[in-house]
Each structure stands twice: as C-alpha cells, then as structure tokens.
Amino acid sequence: MVLEATMICIDNSEWMRNGDYAPSRFQAQADAVNLICGAKTQSNPENTVGVLTMAGKGVRVLVTPTSDLGKILACMHGLEIGGEMNLAAGIQVAQLALKHRQNKKQQQRIIVFAGSPVMHDKKALEMIGKKLKKNSVALDIVNFGEDDEGKTEKLEALLAAVNNNDTSHIVHVPAGPTALSDVLISTPIFTGDGEGGSGFAASAAAAAAGGVSGFEFGVDPNLDPELALALRVSMEEERARQEAAAKQAAEEASKEEKGGEEQDATMTERASEGASEADNKKIEIADDDDTSLQQALAMSMDEPTSSQGLQDTEMSDAAAEDPELALALQLSVQDSTKDSSSQADVSKLLADQSFVSSILASLPGVDPNDPSVKEVLASMQNQSEPQQKQDEDKAPKKEEEK
C-alpha cells in the first residue's frame, strides 16, 4: 500500500520483433506493462503510473504519471518498433518526469524493461544509479530478450548502485513457454517489496499458478467468489477439527500420566466447537473419562463408507487424496440423526488397532511403540465393546426423544 509514482520504460527497439517470447517480445512486454499498471493502481488508488519509450527516434514520454488506467492502456496502442534502446537517456527522462509529479508525497520508482543489448558502459550506468539513489528513486529492472556479453553484469552493477535497503530489484526472464507477465507476477516487482500483493496480483498469481488444472478448489474466485469463500471456510473448519482430533489423540496417549480431568473440559470445548450440531454430543461426553475421550476421538474420525452419499462433488476432489481429510469433510456435512449410529461404527473403528496406531503414528511426538500408548490402545479396545452396548442403548433413547 505504499504511495508511489512509477515510470515504466518500454523497450521498443528492433530486437523486440523476435518471437522467442510468445507471441513476440514486444507483445509480451505490453502485457506485462498492462498488468503492472493494474497492480499499482489497485494497491493504492492514489498511485500514479507513467509510460515512456526508450527506442525509436528518441526517448518519448507517452503518458506522464497518472492514476487513470484507461489513459495508460490507450497509449500502449499503436506503438511502433524500431531503432535502438537508449537506456541512460530513458532512465534520466523518467527521473525528470517523476521529479515533476503532482503529489510530492509519493515515493519515486522506475521500472525498466531491458530487452535489447545495453550500449553504455558500466561506469556510466553506475553514475546514473548513484544519482537515482541520491534522489531516493527506486529502480526495478526486467532483464529479458537479448543476452549479449556483459549485459547482465552491467544491469547488476546498475542495480547495486541504486539499491537502498532492498527497494530496488532485478528480474532475469529467460525465453520459454511461460509468459513474461506470469513470471513477473511472483516477483517483488509486483508484490511490492514483500508487503503482500494486492488482491489483483494475488488472484492473477493463482490463475497463473493453477494453469489448466484450475484454481484451488476448482472454482475461479473471480467468477464465483461466494462459492470459493464457502469452500475455503469449510476446508479450514475441517483442518481445525482434524487438529483438534490430533490433539485429543495425543493427549489421550499421555492421559495416564496426567489424569484426564482437565483434559476433559478442554476436549469437550474443542469437540463441540467444531461441530455445528453440538448438543447431542455434549450430553454423551459428560460421562466417564475414557468414554468421553473415545467419543471425542471418534467424532472426528468417521468411517468413510458410512456417510459416503453425503459428499458433495466439489469436495470429493480434495478429499480423494487424503482419506483422513475425507473423514473430516464428512463430519462437516453430517447431521444430528447420523450421530448415534456413527458412534457405534466408530467404536468398531477404534477397535481396529491397526487403524488407530496408524493415526497415532502420523501424529508428531507420539510413538505407537511407546508402552503407555500401547496400554491406552489396549484399554480402549476393552472398553469399545461395553461402549458399543452403551451407545446402542443411548441410540434408541435418542430416537425416542425425537
């Protein structure tokens, strides 16, 4: 959200006709410029951006720093390719344009697209860099296109001369299948010195990173933000529940040393916090230590087969990869009537020692071979049979109540 005035220096020299960046170097550059302008104006409405060309007949300022995005995009049309890039003059004119910005409170920044060979020598570039630093102008360099001897070195030297506290950056973009704009999105040029990109940049980054496979949940946040938000929220709820279950399991393992009174209370809170239909479970938790712990553990681990039908299509993609996640997902769509029957199912599940030990093994700090853990597992197994009977007793009672 830094208040900034930016001048973008475009290379429209003959070297930009080359097609090694799809569709042509110049077009890739234009796309990148459009994206940058959008990102800058979005991150702070008072930001201004200006554009100048460095090649052709001479350095020409197309638009002075303005916050009007339309004007900037319009001036990118009808640009002609030709001539040679004059980097030094370009940067100096950009500095002058920034000096006469209307809002003196804005920080000054120049973004240079260096696609053709650099004619100037290192010393001259270093002098320019020093002058920029003296006047507290930051410089971002996009090194793409031609890579002749010394160009990278010269640009690095220029950056070193300008750089003050990491406000200036250089990005080297090699030719390849990924577009120039996509590569730039993840760089500090877009994200603004690591302060966290604007929503624009972030969603654009998601688009780029996702590629053909789509976005995080198979839904475009731009197309359907509510759905994307709902999916993200439910995902986080499941993770929270999973963590709660993991914590309960870990604490169960160390329960014998502690004596579970206090844990009961906290676990009760945790267990009820996740579930939306908490009431029934609370009643059942109120019992004896072991049973309550088991039930809490049970609630967050559900047999996959029992509520398969409840899975939504959207969630199935994410769930398919991780069976534990699938369990957690099912929990979130479970309704209250299912509870009592699932309790019985889950007890059986707990009785399956291999399953439980595999869960415990995946928890950090819990060693299934640890004797105390084994003791607990054994005790759980013993209790699971009387527990089942208890559950079945309770289940019909609850059905009667409803």
Add this chain to the structure above:
Amino acid sequence: MSAAESANAIQRNQVDLLDFIDWSGVECLNQSSSHSLSNALKQGYREDEGLNLESDADEQLLIYIPFTQVIKLHSIVVMGSEEDGPKTVKLFANREHMGFSNVSDFPPSDTAVLSPDNLKGKPVVLKYVKFQNVRSLTIFIEDNQSGSEITKVQKIALYGSTVETTDMKGLKKIEDH
C-alpha cells in the same frame, strides 16, 4: 560578531526550535539508512557523539525541515568531526521539495562556511532579516572539511523565536456583571 555576543543572543530570547519542528514532514536526501537525520536532530541522539547523520552516495546532504508555526531563525549550530564534518552549508527558507538538481537554481537565503570552532559547537549567526517569516527550512550541505566521500554530522540545532506567541494562560474569561 564575537563569540560572547552570539552566545548572549542565544540566551536572550532565542529558543531552541526543536519543539516547533513538524516531524511528519522532515526529509533528508542522500542519507545513509543506518545513520539517519534523527541522529543529528532529535533530543538525546544529537548529544551522543557516537550517533551521526551520514551521507550515502556522495558527500552532499539535503535536509528539509518544516515547522509547525512561523518562526524567525537567528542562528544555527552544526557540530561534527574535524575531518568529516560539513564545510559549506547553504540555507533556503520557505522552499518546498528541493532536489539536488535545483539547489543552484536560486540563491540561498544564507551561506555558512563552518570553521573547526563551529564544528565544536559555536553557533553560526545568520542574516536575521532573511529569516523573519520561516515556515520551512532547507539545509544543503555541499561539502565537508576534508573532501571525503562521506559527510558526518553529529548535531544540528536551530535557534530563533516564534512569530505568533499567544500566551493561552493569559486569556481570561470576561466576567458577567
């Protein structure tokens, strides 16, 4: 002006203008990030000899100080070391947002060439008539004593008086009869 006279002038009714500096607008061009302007201006920091304002890319510094109210500037104190301390100091009154490129565009309100005495703390008395109505002050340090790459300033203090001095305590409510 002798040293005694200038010292007296300070004692008379000139105050340290530190309280009237508008800190939100203070800027310094070409300062080193680790040795910033606060080391030279702020109370406590400026007394510490170890904390200096240092220049970065070359030996020049451009300091912009706005004030919260209009002041008259009488004299300044610039302290530094004998080798790296500033030599030529140009002062511009009421010029906003100057850059290194336009320091030569208009004549300064006053120029001071600092002697080693000044660098030890002797105040430089300025052309008072030029600083009668000052809203902001720009200090341009052009070079240093030995011509080295980095200029180091230990303390900058400004002495003067304010123009509007309404003593709020003196205001009394008119009593009804």
